[in-house]
Amino acid sequence: MLHRYLTPEEQQRLIKAASLPADILARRDAGWLDVLLLSGLRITEFSLITVGDATNALQSKYLxxxxxxxxxxxxxxxxxxxxPLRAALKKLITVHCEMAGTDRPLADAPxxxxxxxxxxxxxxxxxxLRFKHWVVVAGLPSDASPHWLRHSRAMNIMRNSEAADPRGIAKEALGHASIASTGVYTGVLREELEQALTQTDASTSRRVSTAALRKDFDKRS
Incomplete structure (x- = not known):
């Protein structure tokens, strides 16, 4: 079972936690958290994106x-x-301009x-470190890491895609070299396991024997 991802409710809590403060660093973090969640990119890949890359993506529809x-x-x-990804990228460009103190950011600037x-x-x-900070604020699992957002993107696709082959969509979206790498997302979900076990232990029903039913009938007769 894959457990290193955030449920839809946990995703909302994370983004909300970073979106509540009005300071520029929180707005910056809310922006990149959104982009990672909507793109499925790895941290290393994402950290190398420039303003020019983002601007070209808004024009070409592909990052x-x-x-x-x-x-x-x-x-x-x-x-x-x-x-949604377009809006998140625009937010990051705006925050970049505020932090750099310019209306015309350099294309090769991070x-x-x-x-x-x-x-x-x-x-x-x-x-x-910033991710860990917001995980604590949002009250999410302490072992969560930015890579969980990549897994969360895949899980969102598997849950919500109406395509005939959602696993194939997840493979292309994440850039997996092999469909086998995407197979992990077809397993039992963490919330499904928790719900099933909760329902199991909450059940008070017991199998009633024929003899018990006969005894109850005789009492009422």
């Missing part, structure tokens, strides 16, 4: 991830820009800026 930036470095990948060194990208470690 291009060259193989040089991908795990294994074997194939290029592209992410389709849905309406999309998500570090708060400590303005003009430089957030490191993978910084993403992990």
């Amino acid at each position: 291009f991830i060259p193989k040089e930036r991908r795990k294994g470095g074997k194939t290029d990948h592209r992410v389709f820009i849905t309406a 999309l998500v800026l570090s708060r400590q060194h303005c003009g430089t990208a957030m490191s993978a470690r910084a993403f992990q």
Whole structure:
């Protein structure tokens, strides 16, 4: 059973936790949390995205991830820009401009800026630490990591896609080299297991024997 993902309710709690504060760092974090959840990208891939990459994605409807930036470095990948993902990318560009103090950001500037060194990208470690912060605020599993958002994207597709082959859709969306890698998402869901066991232990019904029914009948006769 795959358990390293967030349920739809947990996803909402995470995004809401980061969206409530009005400070710019919280708005930045809410933006990249949304993008990761809507794209299924790995942290390393995402941390290398530039303003130019995001701008081109808004125009072409696809966010291009060259193989040089991908795990294994074997194939290029592209992410389709849905309406929610478009909104999240625009939010990040806006936050980038505010943090950089400019209306005309450089195309090769990192999309998500570090708060400590303005003009430089957030490191993978910084993403992990900020994610942990919001996990605590949202009251989510303490062992959650940014990679859970990639798994969550796949699970969302498996739950909600009306395609004939949702596993194939998840494979393409995440850029898996083999369909076998996507097979893990067809297992029992964490919430399904919890619900089934809760229902099992909450049940008070017991099998009634024919003899017991006869005895009850005789009493009432």
